[in-house]
Amino acid sequence: MKKHVAVIGTGYVGLVTGACLAEIGHSVVCVDSDKKKVQMLRRGVIPIYEPGLDKVVVKNSRLKRLFFTDRLLEGLDRAEIVFIAVNTPPLPNGEADLSYVETVAKQVAQNMKRYTVVVEKSTVPVNTGEKVKQTMRLYGKEHNGFDVVSNPEFLREGSAVEDFLKPDRIVIGVDSKRADKMMRELYAPFKGKLLVTDIKSAELIKHSSNSFLATKISFINAVANVCECVGADVNLVAQGMGMDPRIGKSFLKAGLGFGGSCFPKDLRAYIKMAEQSGYHFDLLKTVQKINEDQHNWAIQQLKKALWNLKGKVVGVWGLAFKPNTDDLRNAPALSIIEKLLQEGSVVRVYDPVAMPKAKSILKNVVYCKNPYEAAQKADAVLLATEWEEFKKLNLKRIKTHMQTPVFLDGRNLYEPASMAAMGYQYHSVGRPNP
């Protein structure tokens, strides 16, 4: 059954949610306070890099199922379901800053025209649903009525459209029959994938899932360190572990650690929230520590190979926190580049899509047109993001551009034996050199 939906906040999550809800037949108005973003979207220009998203946006805008506005009132005009998809950045103490969520809840309460289901789409700590309800009651008009629902988002940047349209699960935390029915109707095409819970459990599912995935990454990076100590190969260890279905093979890739807008932030928020609720989640603190150590590991490896880094030229391939996205938030590459600059290195960078965004935040580096240029006169090359295009490079040619053939593969993209055969001094994560 077609629903009228408003999505407040048209970032990664809001835009994908809005566009994909329109794709499955609903009428959606995406609202964002950023006027420039709205103007771009109205012209069919997508402000983020996300494969396939442009087609869904253009198609549904043309079919008049998807609209963009910077005016909340316009968004609420016909809305019966309102998604809150604004940012929840970390405060200095690690807690999630929920002031954006509060602002939207207040504005929706003051301006909604009818009974409305207000959906938390942003990643929020447990009990935020209660706070949203409290805010809605405080500022709302009594005769309208509302329900609050938690519907955490599990999409992955880089495959967000597919993740939304072919979900593993859709979690709906709800405490009213009316809202339950509306949410089931909204997600009718994904009927078999629905898990309906209470609101607090739904909120916890999101933070627990992200923290568990981060734990898997830190676990395998810790194993990689052991492999380096004893001369074993972490890829083989991970393969052997992953064949056990209870463990599973995903998120067992050793590398420079996790980044992005979610894992680091959600981990901090979960630790803080657990602490405030009376539990010290020490396991997650160690997960954080192992992740940060991976950035230092990269510097240590370069120092081992080059001795002093002052004045040394380091080419960095890949800036985005993972391939297929231009998202640089908490990207390991940025933290490592920062450390290299502190050491006095000259850093030459290349990323297939994240360069325009990088230019506004990363100064004092040399931006290069391609990986070959980034390797020019380099004392070492560091591969920080495993973009597909890096698999197809002429590595023999690259070597001829370099000052010294030191290669630090932070994502285990290449084979140690073939790199050594080409004459590289090759170092990767948790794998022995031939």
Ligand SMILES: NC(=O)c1ccc[n+]([C@@H]2O[C@H](COP(=O)([O-])OP(=O)(O)OC[C@H]3O[C@@H](n4cnc5c(N)ncnc54)[C@H](O)[C@@H]3O)[C@@H](O)[C@H]2O)c1
């Ligand atoms: N990015 C991801 O991969 C991902 C995945 C799952 C969940 N999440 C969660 O979803 C939420 C949103 O993340 P994001 O990456 O889309 O953030 P984002 O920063 O890309 O987008 C947030 C948008 O909200 C807008 N906004 C802020 N206040 C507003 C207001 N009062 N009215 C209208 N618009 C407003 C901003 O202008 C911005 O465009 C966060 O809680 C995040 O943790 C993100």
